[in-house]
Amino acid sequence: MSRLLCTLLLGLLALNVSAQSLTASVDRTRLDAGESVELTLESDDATLFGKPDLLPLNDLFEVLGTRQVNRLTTGSNGAQASTRWIVTLQPKHSGYVVIPPLSLGQLQSAPITLHVQQGNSAADSRLAPVFIDASLDQESVYVQAQTVLTLRIYHSVSLYDDSSLTPLDMPQARVEALGEPRTYEKDINGVRHGVIELRYAIFPQESGELLIPAQAFTATAVDRSSSNAYNPFGPRPGKVVRVRSPEIPLTVKAKPASYPADAPWLPAQALTLSEVWSPQPEDARVGDSLTRSLLLEVQGLASAQLPPLPATQVSGLRRYPDQPQLTNQASDNGLIGSREEREALVANREGLIVLPAVEVLWWNTKTDQLERSSLPARDLQVAANPALDTLPVEAERPDSIAISTSALWPWQLSTGLLSLTTLLGFTLWWRARRQPAVTPNQQTGPSPRNLLDDLKRSCLANDSQATRHALDAWARQQPETLADMAARFTPLSEALDGLNGALYSESGQHWQGRNLWLAIRSLPAVEDLEGSANIDTSALPPLYPR
Incomplete structure (x- = not known):
C-alpha cells in the first residue's frame, strides 16, 4: 500500500513539473554591434523562488541589468500567478550569437539565436548628446514598390517624456508605419546611448527623383547640474533639444516596358x-x-x-x-x-x-x-x-392525384361528368331563382390571400429563410412554376438570384427583401391559361431550377 502511494505521489509531482514551463523571448533578433537587447524569461510556477541562473550568459553577453515583475491574472481557470525576469544584454561579438538555455530549478528555457551586425563607423563618430540617423534599405526602387526608412534617435542624456517627432509627410508617396517604436541601448565609443527606433514603409507613386524629407525631434534633456530643487508644480529643470534628420534622395524607376500593359502592376x-x-x-x-x-x-x-x-x-x-x-x-x-x-x-x-x-x-x-x-x-x-430527386411532388401539386385519376377511364368519366353537369346546371338555375345570393364554399387550408400576406411579412422583415418557405407555399397555388414566372419576368429573376445569394453566402444577414416583394406584386398575369391540368408536376422545387 505504501509503495502504491509513493508511486502516485511521484506521478503527480512529475505531472505538475511538466505542466510548468520557463519561456524565453527577445524584443528583436537582429541588432547592430554595440546595441542592447531585452531577454524576457517567464514562469507560471508560483512555488519557485529565486531567479534564473544567468552565468551561462557571461561568455557571449554583458548583463547590463535585471528586473523582476510579478503578475496575477484572473481567467476562466481562476487566479493564475506568473513571474517575469527582464534581462538587458549586450552581445560581445558580431555575427550569429546564441542565447544559451537558462535554468530555474528543474525548468529550462529554449535557446535563441541573434544576428549581430557590424556597426557603421561613420555614424559612431557622432558624439552629440542627441542626434538622429536615417537610412534606406535601397537607394533606387520601382514606382509603387517598397523601400524601408529606418529612423534612429540616439541620446546619451536622460530625456523627459515630452518628446515629439514631426510626421513623415510625403504627398508623392504612400507611407505606412511598421509597428510601434522600439527602444534599446547602444554603446558608441564607450558612451552608452539610449536609442528610439522607428521604421516606415514608403511606396513612391511617381517615377523620377524623390527626396525623403527631414524630420525634427524635440525633447527636454534633464539638467542634473542644476542647483535648484526640483518642483513638481514648476518648470522642469533642463533645456529643450531639437535635432533634425538628414534628407535622403531616392531614385524611383518607371514600370519596365516589358511588363504586360493589361496586367495590374505588382x-x-x-x-x-x-x-x-x-x-x-x-x-x-x-x-x-x-x-x-x-x-x-x-x-x-x-x-x-x-x-x-x-x-x-x-x-x-x-x-x-x-x-x-x-x-x-x-x-x-x-x-x-x-x-x-x-x-x-x-x-x-x-x-x-x-x-x-x-x-x-x-x-x-x-x-x-x-x-x-x-x-x-x-x-x-x-x-x-438525392435530396432533390426524392422531393414529394404530390405535396406541391395537390390536384395531381385528380389529374392522374381523370386519365384512367376517359369514356366512363366523360359520360358521368356530362350527366352530372347537366343535372347540376338545372338544379343551380332553379335554386338561383329562389335565393337572393349564393353561399360561398368553405375553403380548407390557407387561402391565397393569407399566403401572400405571409410572403409580404417575411420579405419586409428581411428574413431569407422564412421568405424561402413562404415563397414555396405561395408558388404551389399558382398556375405556373416559379421558374416559369422568373423566365418571363426579369425583375423576379434578379430578385430570386439575390435570395439564393442570401441563402448560400455568409453575408445572408444583409439581404433586403423589398425588391422581391415588389417583383411579386408587379408580376403580370398569364394570358390564355387553359387550366392547371398542363402544369409540369415533375418540376423540382422552385429554388432549385434546372
Whole structure:
C-alpha cells in the first residue's frame, strides 16, 4: 500500500513539473554591434523562488541589468500567478550569437539565436548628446514598390517624456508605419546611448527623383547640474533639444516596358497564391454550396495595392462572393499585404464542370524579372443530389392525384361528368331563382390571400429563410412554376438570384427583401391559361431550377 502511494505521489509531482514551463523571448533578433537587447524569461510556477541562473550568459553577453515583475491574472481557470525576469544584454561579438538555455530549478528555457551586425563607423563618430540617423534599405526602387526608412534617435542624456517627432509627410508617396517604436541601448565609443527606433514603409507613386524629407525631434534633456530643487508644480529643470534628420534622395524607376500593359502592376519581393475549399470539391453535389477561399499574400506591398482576383465565371455554377478581407503585417523586411476573397459556388447541373486556372502576374524586385504565380485548373465532378430527386411532388401539386385519376377511364368519366353537369346546371338555375345570393364554399387550408400576406411579412422583415418557405407555399397555388414566372419576368429573376445569394453566402444577414416583394406584386398575369391540368408536376422545387 505504501509503495502504491509513493508511486502516485511521484506521478503527480512529475505531472505538475511538466505542466510548468520557463519561456524565453527577445524584443528583436537582429541588432547592430554595440546595441542592447531585452531577454524576457517567464514562469507560471508560483512555488519557485529565486531567479534564473544567468552565468551561462557571461561568455557571449554583458548583463547590463535585471528586473523582476510579478503578475496575477484572473481567467476562466481562476487566479493564475506568473513571474517575469527582464534581462538587458549586450552581445560581445558580431555575427550569429546564441542565447544559451537558462535554468530555474528543474525548468529550462529554449535557446535563441541573434544576428549581430557590424556597426557603421561613420555614424559612431557622432558624439552629440542627441542626434538622429536615417537610412534606406535601397537607394533606387520601382514606382509603387517598397523601400524601408529606418529612423534612429540616439541620446546619451536622460530625456523627459515630452518628446515629439514631426510626421513623415510625403504627398508623392504612400507611407505606412511598421509597428510601434522600439527602444534599446547602444554603446558608441564607450558612451552608452539610449536609442528610439522607428521604421516606415514608403511606396513612391511617381517615377523620377524623390527626396525623403527631414524630420525634427524635440525633447527636454534633464539638467542634473542644476542647483535648484526640483518642483513638481514648476518648470522642469533642463533645456529643450531639437535635432533634425538628414534628407535622403531616392531614385524611383518607371514600370519596365516589358511588363504586360493589361496586367495590374505588382512590384514585390515575394508573392504566394493559395486556395482553400470547404467542404472539399470532390464531394460536390447539385444544389450544395461550396466555399472557395483564394488568398493572395505579397511581401513588399500594402493590402490596398493588391488587385481583385479573377472571378469564377463558369457555366453550370452560380457564384455568390463575399467582401474581400485585407490585412497588413509588419516584418523585418517591411510590409506584408494579403487579400482573401471568399465565394460560395452552387452547381445547378450534374456532370463535369471545369474551373479555369487562376494566374497573377507580378514583377520580382529581387531578381528584376517578370514572374507568374498560378493555381492549376480544377475539374469538379458534380453528382446528383438525392435530396432533390426524392422531393414529394404530390405535396406541391395537390390536384395531381385528380389529374392522374381523370386519365384512367376517359369514356366512363366523360359520360358521368356530362350527366352530372347537366343535372347540376338545372338544379343551380332553379335554386338561383329562389335565393337572393349564393353561399360561398368553405375553403380548407390557407387561402391565397393569407399566403401572400405571409410572403409580404417575411420579405419586409428581411428574413431569407422564412421568405424561402413562404415563397414555396405561395408558388404551389399558382398556375405556373416559379421558374416559369422568373423566365418571363426579369425583375423576379434578379430578385430570386439575390435570395439564393442570401441563402448560400455568409453575408445572408444583409439581404433586403423589398425588391422581391415588389417583383411579386408587379408580376403580370398569364394570358390564355387553359387550366392547371398542363402544369409540369415533375418540376423540382422552385429554388432549385434546372
